[in-house]
Amino acid sequence: MEEGKETVKLKGSLVLLKGYIPEIGEIAPDFTYVQSDMIEKSLYDLQGLNKIIISLPSIDTGICALETKKFNEAVSKLDNTVCLAISKDLPFALKRFCAAEGIENLKAVSDFRYSDFANEYNVEMVNSPLKTLLARAVFVLDKTNKIVYTELVEDITYEPNYEKALAAVAKLN
Numbered sequence: 138m139e140e141g142k143e144t145v146k147l148k149g150s151l152v153l154l155k156g157y158i159p160e161i162g163e164i165a166p167d168f169t170y171v172q173s174d175m176i177e178k179s180l181y182d183l184q185g186l187n188k189i190i191i192s193l194p195s196i197d198t199g200i201c202a203l204e205t206k207k208f209n210e211a212v213s214k215l216d217n218t219v220c221l222a223i224s225k226d227l228p229f230a231l232k233r234f235c236a237a238e239g240i241e242n243l244k245a246v247s248d249f250r251y252s253d254f255a256n257e258y259n260v261e262m263v264n265s266p267l268k269t270l271l272a273r274a275v276f277v278l279d280k281t282n283k284i285v286y287t288e289l290v291e292d293i294t295y296e297p298n299y300e301k302a303l304a305a306v307a308k309l310n
Contacts, residue, residue, distance in 0.1 A: 138295060142154055142155065142156055142157070142259075142263075143156065143157050143158060143173060143259065143272075143289060144274070145262075145272045145289060145290065145291060145292065145293055146291060146292040147262075147265050147266070147267060147292065147293055147294065148292065148294055149292065150265065152262050152264060152265040152272070152293070153262070153263045153264050154259055154261065154262060154263065154272055155255065155256070155259040155260070155261040155263055156256075156286070157259055158258055158259050158260060158276075158287060158289055159257075159258060159259075159273060159276070159284055159287070160263070160284065160287065160305055161284050161285060161286065161287055162282070162283065162284065163283070163284050163304055164282050164283055164284070164299050165180065165188075165190075165278045165282045165283070165288035166178050166180075166257035166258065167179050167180050167181045167253075167257070168248075168251075168253035168254040168256075168257050168258070169249055169250070169251055169253045170221070170223060170246040170247060170248060170253070170254065171245075171246065171247045171249065171250050172228065172244065172246055172247075173229075173231050173232035173235065173245065174228070174232075175215075175227045175228055178243055178246075179251070180221075180282065183219050183284065184282075185217075185280055186217055186218060186219045186280060187215075187217055187218040187219075187277070187278065187279055187306055187309045187310070188218070188220070188221065188276075188277070188278040188282070189208065189212065189218065189219075189220040189221070189243075189275065189276070189277055189278075189306060190221045190223060190254075190275070190276040190277075190278070191204060191208055191220065191221070191222045191223070191273075191274075191275050191297070192207070192224075192254070192258065192260045192271045192272060192274040192275070192276075193205070193207070193222060193223065193224040193271060193273060194224065194262075194267055194270045194271055194272070194273065195225075195226055195270060195309045196222070196224055196226050196230060196231055196245060196295055197226065197230065197234070197254070199206050200273070200293075200294060200295070200296060201224070201273075202234070202238070203296065204222075204273075204296055204297065205222050205234075205238075205240060205243065205245065206238060206240070206304055207296075208220050208222065208299070209238075209240045209241070209242045209243045209301055210241055211299065212242045212243050213241075213242040213305055214230050214268075215303075215306060215310070216310060217280070217310065218306055218309075218310075219240050219243075219244065219245050220242070220243035220244065221243070221246050221253050222243050222244070222245045222246070223246050223247070223248050223271065224245075224247065224248065224270070224271055225247065225248050225249045225252075225255070225269070225271060226245075226247055226249070227247060227249060228246075228247045228249075230244070231245040231247060232245075237298065238272075243273060248271065252269070255269075255271055258274070258276070260272045267293070272289065272290070272293055272296065273289075273290040273293045273295070274287070274288060274289045274290060274297075275287070275288040275290075275297045275298075275302045277302055277305040277306055277309075281310070283303050283310065285308070286301065286302060286305035286306075288301065288302065
């Protein structure tokens with residue numbers, strides 16, 4: 138593996154990422170995403186709210202679907218918090234999934250147009266059968282976009298540590 142880059146696993150096989158993910162204490166980089174209605178927004182449009190950003194390979198996989206459902210339920214109980222589930226899936230697929238699964242408390246958004254999130258957060262997989270998709274990661278940001286929690290999930294076939302991410306959010310309120 139190359140020096141200076143993060144790695145994760147896909148069913149035990151090493152996968153190289155674009156670079157290193159942002160660290161706790163840093164101000165989260167802004168990025169543009171596309172909503173299910175095809176309207177572009179940016180992270181910094183969500184000023185004044187705590188944020189949970191979940192990075193997913195594809196909403197159409199079992200673990201990603203489960204993770205999205207669990208965070209959707211959790212965020213419904215949180216005040217002043219928004220959750221973005223970001224992948225490179227097309228907005229149409231995200232809209233279909235959310236409608237079918239009753240996802241109403243988080244925003245499933247796409248990085249397909251500019252790959253801003255992939256580039257700014259260095260979570261794009263650069264090898265493996267899932268090359269160019271996003272690795273599974275969780276970022277928690279405070280109202281000023283300071284990163285207070287990160288998790289780069291060791292193997293993208295595993296779920297993140299929901300309890301630790303939600304505990305980080307709870308400390309912000």
